[in-house]
Amino acid sequence: xxxxxxxxxxxxxAPWPMxxxxxxxxxxYVIIECKELTxxxxxxxxxxxxxxxxxxxxxxxxxxVILGHSGSGKTTLLSLIGGLTxxxxxxxxxxxxxxxRQSDQALSTMRNSKIGxxxxxxxxxxxxxxxxxxxxxxxxxxxxxxxxxxxxxxLAQVGLADKANAFPSQLSGGQQRRVAIARSFINCPDIILAxxxxxxxxxxxxxxxxxxxxxxxxxxxxxxxxxxxxxLAATQKxxxxxxxxxxxxxxxxx
Amino acid sequence: MxxxxxxxxxxxxxxxxxxxxxxRMKSLSVLLVFAAVIFLLASFQMVTQxxxxxxxxxxxxxxxxxxQKMSAGRQESIPLAYGEQLAGIFGIRRVVPRIWGYYFxxxxxxNYTVMGLEVNEMPEGGxxxxxxxxxxxxxxxxxxxxRVVVGQSIKKTMxxxxxxxxxxxxxxxxxxxxxxxxxxxxxxxxxxxxxxxMNVADARDLFGIPAGLVTxxxxxxxxxxEIETIAKKISEAxxxxxxxxxxxxxxxYQVVFGWRSGFGSICLLAALAAFVIxxxxxxxxxxxxxxxxxxxxxxxxxxxxxxLAVRSRESVIVSGLxxxxxxxxxxxxxxxxxxxxxxxxxxGWSVLRPDLHLLPRLAAGDILLILAFTVxxxxxxxxxxxxxxxxxxxxxxxxx
Numbered sequence: 034x035x036x037x038x039x040x041x042x043x044x045x046x047a048p049w050p051m052x053x054x055x056x057x058x059x060x061x062y063v064i065i066e067c068k069e070l071t072x073x074x075x076x077x078x079x080x081x082x083x084x085x086x087x088x089x090x091x092x093x094x095x096x097x098v099i100l101g102h103s104g105s106g107k108t109t110l111l112s113l114i115g116g117l118t119x120x121x122x123x124x125x126x127x128x129x130x131x132x133x134r135q136s137d138q139a140l141s142t143m144r145n146s147k148i149g150x151x152x153x154x155x156x157x158x159x160x161x162x163x164x165x166x167x168x169x170x171x172x173x174x175x176x177x178x179x180x181x182x183x184x185x186x187x188l189a190q191v192g193l194a195d196k197a198n199a200f201p202s203q204l205s206g207g208q209q210r211r212v213a214i215a216r217s218f219i220n221c222p223d224i225i226l227a228x229x230x231x232x233x234x235x236x237x238x239x240x241x242x243x244x245x246x247x248x249x250x251x252x253x254x255x256x257x258x259x260x261x262x263x264x265l266a267a268t269q270k271x272x273x274x275x276x277x278x279x280x281x282x283x284x285x286x287x
Numbered sequence: 288m289x290x291x292x293x294x295x296x297x298x299x300x301x302x303x304x305x306x307x308x309x310x311r312m313k314s315l316s317v318l319l320v321f322a323a324v325i326f327l328l329a330s331f332q333m334v335t336q337x338x339x340x341x342x343x344x345x346x347x348x349x350x351x352x353x354x355q356k357m358s359a360g361r362q363e364s365i366p367l368a369y370g371e372q373l374a375g376i377f378g379i380r381r382v383v384p385r386i387w388g389y390y391f392x393x394x395x396x397x398n399y400t401v402m403g404l405e406v407n408e409m410p411e412g413g414x415x416x417x418x419x420x421x422x423x424x425x426x427x428x429x430x431x432x433x434r435v436v437v438g439q440s441i442k443k444t445m446x447x448x449x450x451x452x453x454x455x456x457x458x459x460x461x462x463x464x465x466x467x468x469x470x471x472x473x474x475x476x477x478x479x480x481x482x483x484x485m486n487v488a489d490a491r492d493l494f495g496i497p498a499g500l501v502t503x504x505x506x507x508x509x510x511x512x513e514i515e516t517i518a519k520k521i522s523e524a525x526x527x528x529x530x531x532x533x534x535x536x537x538x539x540y541q542v543v544f545g546w547r548s549g550f551g552s553i554c555l556l557a558a559l560a561a562f563v564i565x566x567x568x569x570x571x572x573x574x575x576x577x578x579x580x581x582x583x584x585x586x587x588x589x590x591x592x593x594x595l596a597v598r599s600r601e602s603v604i605v606s607g608l609x610x611x612x613x614x615x616x617x618x619x620x621x622x623x624x625x626x627x628x629x630x631x632x633x634x635g636w637s638v639l640r641p642d643l644h645l646l647p648r649l650a651a652g653d654i655l656l657i658l659a660f661t662v663x664x665x666x667x668x669x670x671x672x673x674x675x676x677x678x679x680x681x682x683x684x685x686x687x
Binding site for chain 2: 115117137138141142143144145146148150152156157158159160161165169170172173216220
């Protein structure tokens with residue numbers, strides 16, 4: 034049961050008319066909405082679908098787990114939601130604003146203020162220290178001192194308070210992953226898009242990170258996590274679980 | 288809003304500076320190569336300008352019109368009687384004979400420029416004294432027979448060791464003795480370095496030119512604004528005579544320096560082209576790490592314009608520093624080392640190279656030209672690839 038609520042605040046200035054509305058589903062606020070989302074890539078002479086006609090409403094505060102094997106299209110779906118790649122057809126709305134009808138500037142602002150990305154690999158800049166990497170999303174913020182305090186706090190939460198001045202090359206793969214996770218939280222985003230977030234982590238650290246996710250989720254942060262690890266879904270109470278097979282997204286029962 | 292923009296610009300500058308520091312070896316090597324290219328170009332431009340200025344300054348004292356007899360397209364001696372044929376042309380102040388030739392010293396393998404002048408007959412002959420470092424200009428034949436004024440290199444080349452006399456061979460191999468009565472100032476070296484000035488009679492005797500003939504007739508006019516008109520009238524009166532105005536001679540000197548400068552510039556262009564190609568190759572082939580860095584910044588919410596701003600600030604810092612270093616080094620090279628690298632190309636007509644000190648001049652237009660040839664290609668070579676990389680979807684560079 035969907036209801037469109039008009040008159041929502043236009044968050045970004047755009048030179049053309051934009052579809053901007055707030056969707057409420059059964060009283061819940063829809064923060065991500067994928068409609069008929071399709072993306073295909075050329076492979077030799079044919080086009081192969083990575084994402085095929087995906088319809089997905091995500092409510093604010095949801096914890097979504099998308100399970101699937103390698104090459105099933107999970108990462109592409111995440112890129113489409115995050116506005117990193119454009120769909121061939123269909124639409125993605127973040128907070129009621131359609132991603133690809135925004136200017137590059139507005140899309141960047143949206144990514145910077147609303148979304149935290151955790152990639153499949155540790156996406157750190159090797160010539161920057163841990164602290165500098167974490168502060169990258171806040172490079173143009175107006176309170177650098179406050180940002181450093183926040184960064185140190187998040188680093189402590191991922192167990193790397195003593196590594197603020199280390200460089201990525203001085204960290205293990207798991208530690209680099211935790212730095213990337215810390216960076217995704219630095220701008221207090223509404224949405225975390227995570228691609229195999231616990232891939233490189235040992236069991237103990239994985240538990241700590243998932244506990245951290247849970248804590249942020251309880252505070253209202255929306256998570257979309259893609260993984261091939263079905264245990265991850267089991268550890269998150271109330272998680273909505275989907276499976277992705279051959280570019281098609283289907284909800285998992287139970 | 289304005290404060291936020293200022294803070295953002297400062298953040299971009301800070302990131303650009305730290306990025307240059309992070310890649311300090313690469314930045315330093317680009318800076319050094321860039322500075323070397325600017326140094327070469329600026330040195331060349333400064334030397335050319337300084338030489339042209341100096342030549343212009345010295346040539347200001349030459350006769351307004353010079354006449355030379357031409358036969359079969361070649362210059363030959365001109366009869367003094369031609370001067371009398373010009374008497375009817377209104378506006379001519381005086382016609383003065385001159386002998387100008389070259390003497391090859393087979394012992395020292397040097398070519399001297401010999402000029403026979405009637406200084407007392409020249410309207411501004413007295414001012415020639417100002418070009419001397421010491422002594423006086425030779426007077427008429429009956430008063431100053433065998434007296435000469437020499438350029439700075441002549442004494443050195445002849446190795447006179449304090450003596451003031453020397454001899455040169457006449458065409459019949461008999462020796463003609465001379466006595467040095469003065470020396471030209473080093474400031475006029477560009478034209479007087481290899482010059483020996485004597486009176487017309489001595490020059491005629493040295494070269495064996497028959498009486499009644501000279502190499503040139505110098506025409507002085509009353510009103511400088513009428514030079515071109517008078518030159519035209521002389522051409523009509525003496526059709527077999529080549530009429531050279533002072534401005535034409537000045538133009539010839541400018542062309543000579545321009546040609547030499549152009550020749551050198553073409554050589555330098557090769558270095559410049561190599562630099563631009565290197566910069567383009569380096570920048571357009573962004574490494575996977577650099578592409579990934581741009582992609583990460585985009586994912587984290589940096590706008591394409593922010594990434595370009597960082598890249599352009601980096602380039603402006605590198606090219607600005609390179610300009611300062613290169614131009615300062617060029618100035619030092621020209622002023623303190625007398626453009627040692629380019630002297631053989633730009634100076635000297637004969638084997639005697641002038642030993643003059645140059646005062647460089649670099650006009651705003653020259654600086655802009657150098658910047659246009661160096662900074663703009665470098666900016667393009669660094670910013671365009673970054674722009675291309677920043678406008679493709681970020682996920683293509685991140686790839687799982």
